[in-house]
Structures are given as C-alpha cells and as structure tokens.
Amino acid sequence: xxxxxxxxxxxxxxxxxxxxxxxxxxxxxxxxxxxxxxxxxxxxxxxxxxxxxxxxxxxxxxxxxxxxxxxxxxxxxxxxxxxxxxxxxxxxxxxxxxxxxxxxxxxxxxxxxxxxxxxxxxxxxxxxxxxxxxxxxxxxxxxxxxxxxxxxxxxxxxxxxxxxxxxxxxxxxxxxxxxxxxxxxxxxxxxxxxxxxxxxxxxxxxxxxxxxxxxxxxxx
Ligand code: AP5
Numbered sequence: 256x257x258x259x260x261x262x263x264x265x266x267x268x269x270x271x272x273x274x275x276x277x278x279x280x281x282x283x284x285x286x287x288x289x290x291x292x293x294x295x296x297x298x299x300x301x302x303x304x305x306x307x308x309x310x311x312x313x314x315x316x317x318x319x320x321x322x323x324x325x326x327x328x329x330x331x332x333x334x335x336x337x338x339x340x341x342x343x344x345x346x347x348x349x350x351x352x353x354x355x356x357x358x359x360x361x362x363x364x365x366x367x368x369x370x371x372x373x374x375x376x377x378x379x380x381x382x383x384x385x386x387x388x389x390x391x392x393x394x395x396x397x398x399x400x401x402x403x404x405x406x407x408x409x410x411x412x413x414x415x416x417x418x419x420x421x422x423x424x425x426x427x428x429x430x431x432x433x434x435x436x437x438x439x440x441x442x443x444x445x446x447x448x449x450x451x452x453x454x455x456x457x458x459x460x461x462x463x464x465x466x467x468x469x470x471x472x473x474x475x
Contacts, residue, residue, distance in 0.1 A: 367450050385407065
C-alpha cells in the first residue's frame with residue numbers, strides 16, 4: 256500500500272503518519288525530515304536546501320526526487336509506505352508516478368487532511384519535535400509528559416526555525432499555490448482521495464484516517 260498524505264503545514268500529517276506507521280508497521284518517507292537530517296549532517300544536499308527551508312520555499316525538484324528515489328530503494332518489496340510532504344507540486348507528482356511505475360507500483364490511496372489556516376498557524380507556533388523518532392508534540396495542545404523531552408526516547412525536543420508565524424504564513428501561500436492543486440490531480444487518477452477533518456482531536460483524526468483507508472491494526 257502506498258499512501259500520500261496531503262494537507263497544509265501544521266494540519267497533522269506528521270502526527271498522524273507516525274501513529275499510522277507505528278500501529279501498522281508501515282514505513283514513512285517524510286521529505287521535510289529527510290531534508291532536516293541532511294542539513295544537520297552538513298551534507299551538500301542539506302547545505303543547498305537550507306536557505307529554501309528557512310524561507311519556507313520549496314527545495315528544487317531534482318534534489319527532492321533523487322532523495323525520495325534513494326530512500327524508496329532501501330525498502331524491501333511489498334513494504335507499505337506513507338508519503339508525507341511529497342509530492343509537493345505537479346512536476347514532483349509526475350516524476351513520482353514514473354518512479355513508482357518503474358517498480359511496478361502506484362499511489363494506492365490519498366488522504367487530504369483539512370483545517371483552516373488560522374488553526375494551523377496556532378498549532379505550529381507551539382510545535383516541538385523529536386529529532387530521533389519524529390514524534391510531534393505541542394506545548395499547549397499535546398504536551399510531552401516531561402516538558403521538553405520526548406515520551407518515547409527521552410531525547411530533547413526542538414523548535415523548527417521555519418515555525419515562526421511569518422514563515423508559516425508564507426509556507427501556507429506556497430501550499431495553496433503549488434500543492435493544493437494536487438488534490439485535483441489525484442482526483443483524476445485511479446487512487447481514491449479521502450477527505451479527513453484535521454481540526455478534531457488527534458485520536459479522532461487517526462480513527463477517521465484508518466476508516467477511510469480501510470486499515471486496522473495488523474493490516475499491511
Ligand atoms: P515539512 O517538514 O514537510 O513541513 P510541512 O508540510 O509544512 O508540514 P509540517 O511538518 O509543518 O506539518 P504537519 O502537517 O506534519 O503537522 P504536525 O503533525 O507536525 O517541510 C518543511 C520544508 O521542507 C518546506 O517548507 C520545504 O522548504 C521543504 N520541503 C519538504 N518537502 C519538500 C518537497 N517535497 N519539495 C520541496 N521542498 C520540500 O502538527 C503540527 C502541530 O500541531 C504539532 O505541534 C502537533 O502536536 C499539533 N497537532 C497535530 N494534530 C493535532 C490535533 N488533531 N489537535 C491538536 N494539535 C495537533
């Protein structure tokens with residue numbers, strides 16, 4: 256199963272993706288996390304990406320597509336994968352389609368998480384993330400048990416540089432202009448597109464997501 260999660264920054268793609276992958280034993284390809292890992296490791300790709308990310312712009316397509324291809328190649332055949340943050344525009348979607356076709360695969364389902372821009376700006380301003388396992392918290396809405404540290408592995412949480420409200424507003428503009436049109440693109444594909452209200456409690460979003468995808472614990 257290959258599932259694309261679409262939705263604006265801060266709607267909960269990472270939060271829901273971690274829950275789904277942990278429960279079902281699926282893998283995730285999260286282009287934002289991959290880019291941040293490259294940046295923190297100081298690789299040439301990370302150095303090239305850094306300015307785009309800080310400004311809230313999309314990183315150039317060739318870098319992203321090569322990175323996804325490389326990551327996908329590390330998975331055993333038959334692995335179920337959630338794609339979070341990719342594809343992000345029409346050229347990435349076309350390249351992704353071809354990439355999967357060469358492997359005899361396709362996007363099987365698309366889930367669109369929806370919420371108002373004002374809500375996601377509020378959520379993102381309180382976000383804290385685990386650099387190790389990708390778990391996501393919120394200082395006021397979903398705090399960790401011990402302030403500043405991940406519940407799962409005890410690692411210190413971090414606040415993203417691109418989570419300042421002004422940058423988030425710009426990321427939203429980029430989302431509406433570049434990424435939102437992919438909803439229509441996938442509506443025209445063979446993959447069913449599911450719309451999930453992302454403004455509910457985390458557990459309710461997860462339940463709705465699993466129902467929409469038709470997966471329960473233990474499914475693959
Ligand atoms: P990326 O890391 O992908 O950021 P994003 O898409 O903007 O999404 P976010 O990670 O901000 O939000 P999310 O939907 O995952 O929400 P989360 O679960 O964390 O991209 C960053 C940058 O990298 C881009 O700007 C670009 O420069 C570059 N990039 C990445 N992919 C690229 C690509 N394909 N092409 C080109 N460039 C690319 O939740 C947010 C907060 O809300 C958290 O605090 C959480 O605890 C809280 N929360 C979540 N759900 C709920 C809920 N139901 N109720 C209450 N609080 C909630």
